[in-house]
Amino acid sequence: MPQNPRRLLRGIGLLCALALGATACGGSDDEGSDQKQVSSADIEAALKKGGKVKVWAWEPTLKKVVADFEKEHPAVDVELVNAGTNKDQYTALQNAISAKKGVPDVAQVEYYALSQYALTKSVTDLTPFGADKLASSYSPGPWNAVKSGDGVYGLPMDSGPMALFYNKKVFDKHKIKVPTTWDEYLQAARKLHKADPKAYITSDTGEAGLTTSLLWQAGSRPYKVDGTKVGIDFTDKGARAYTDTWQKLLDEKLVAPINPWTDEWYKAFGDGTIATLPSGAWMPANFASGVKEAAGDWRAAPLPQWTAGDKASAENGGSSLALPELGENKELAYAFVEYANSGKGVQTRISEGAFPATTKDLKSKAFQETEFAYFGGQKANKVFAESAANVADDWQYLPYQVYANSIFNDTAGKAYVSGTPLAEGLKSWQDASLKYGSEQGFSVQK
């Protein structure tokens, strides 16, 4: 019985989205949503009353946050469940939502996946809880990612401003200068591979996340999403800059065909087979735990630029905590999310190695002065914080990016194992993504 009004409301939301587009829909949120404004007094009362909050997340630093939160609010019982990492968890979450059963009260959702849940109203708009007032406390990239129209569908948990991680020992050995532009990067790749045929500048077997991040940095804006209108174009100037450079790297076999997150990958970082990695600022913890043998060898540098002298950057990865619409105990759930992502939990998570999305912490002296033992004492957070400030905030992901990413290797992946040019591969990715979009009821334009 209680499902019917909800289904009706969702129907109204969708109708409204169809008729007016998402931006115009913001106004109708008040009547379309069954929530009223929730004051901090309401939340306080809920915390006192207590209850259970079920959290689905794979972020390891949350364990400590949960313990602290429960200590502070003894009546509240937070159950932290690892329901799988990224797409495994999304599958489980999607299944729970379809079945209307077993939906968690809080779920970790990466930025690229959030808009899909926001579009289908599977996650709660947090503006009635006052989340919109937190806008200025987050860096622009992550905040833009949790916002959809006038709604705020999650609070940023961490961020991944990009940097170039490089093995200084290898660079010193072959007397290679750390590249500041992608052209220099290509030169460095050639020089390195010539000096040591077993060494590669980086590894890439086709990863949608890395490709979209580098396009973002290059100034390409392939995805144009306006409500239910979707456009994809991988041929703009930024995309051409990316494909030109990357095509050369692939053609000359300068990137190692090693799959990421495998033992082989970590081993290759340790023994100098892979000399650099463009990645998000959350990467150091993985280096420290996965590549112990190379402690002290690696450093972080600003991402190479597409135009010499620029300071462009992009986000890679990062997640939010969102409240699934079908979850319960919304007040408690929001209280936990706010504690973890905006309140005291942020400091706890930073000390556990997470990279925050809050500007206050990014700018704090203590944070910037932190010396990374793994990076030979380098104050790497300075590099990351600067990168975070330079992220352009007008990037958009598709409202079905999870699916699009899942078919990246079917289409663009061809460029990595056959003679198909990367630009052509991206074109077929574009076509397949658009096809799916129109099957899902979006009006697509090429």
Add this chain to the structure above:
Amino acid sequence: MTTLHLRGAAAERRTSRPPSPRRRRSWTGWGFIGPFVAVFALVFLAPLAYSVYLSLFRDQLIGGTTFVGLDNYQQALQDSQFWASLGRVSLFLAVQVPIMLGIALLVALALDSGRLYGKDFFRISVFLPYAVPAVVASLMWGFMYGTRFGLVGDINDALGVSLPDPLSPDLVLASIGNIVTWEFTGYNMLIFYSALRVIPHSLYEAAEIDGAGQLRVITAIKLPAIRGALVIATIFSIIGSFQLFNEPSILQNLARNSITTDFTPNLYTYSLSFAGRQQNYSATVAIVMGLITMVIAYAVQLRGMRKGA
């Protein structure tokens, strides 16, 4: 005794005719098969019916769920991705199954010939791969196929050669065929071998008296006698090929550019449903695929049986 008893029963029936005995009799029957029917309906018919029901709808991100009749079927019949995946498993079927069954038959005949030294050890070692879970087997072979750290890589390093990458798009289907052959030869061998064991020895003796050689015994006695087992093994292999999933799904982690998400029909339905949230269309593809499998398996059975008759 018997006639008396029957007559008595008949008399009883006659007397109890008024309250419609027919219905009572049918209800008693239902009572006996009821538990079976209930379980059968629950685990066989209900999922099938639900899939058919699902296949008549479409769930979109924009627009929600709508009844679309047979639109999904029409889409499936024109879906080039689906037909390409079907073509791939058909090729697999045409090449891998004869090789696998041929080897299995050869081994079974060798075991049955009684001329093999260490027969029991040989039989168990051929069968053993079947006891290895498909996931473990795929992982194991996947590591051997590796050109960087795997067996192939080691051979390349040791001999200074450059073997082609078994996980490249051109070779990956053959590599999967190799894994499947390794896994299932022993299983099929056991089917053939047990069929060979039940052939009466008197036939061999008669053949020997008639002066038939071993080859003649095989073609004239053994093969005709195990025709049923051959047909069954072929049908199992056809179904197995069409349902190919575990091996490509595991190897996908190692070779994601070679094994696409629509590599086999089953992999395609899996990714439609789990990555693409298109459960309805996925159900449609699964039903179409099920029908195709049924038709082909049935055709093989008909043909196999006709020859036997």
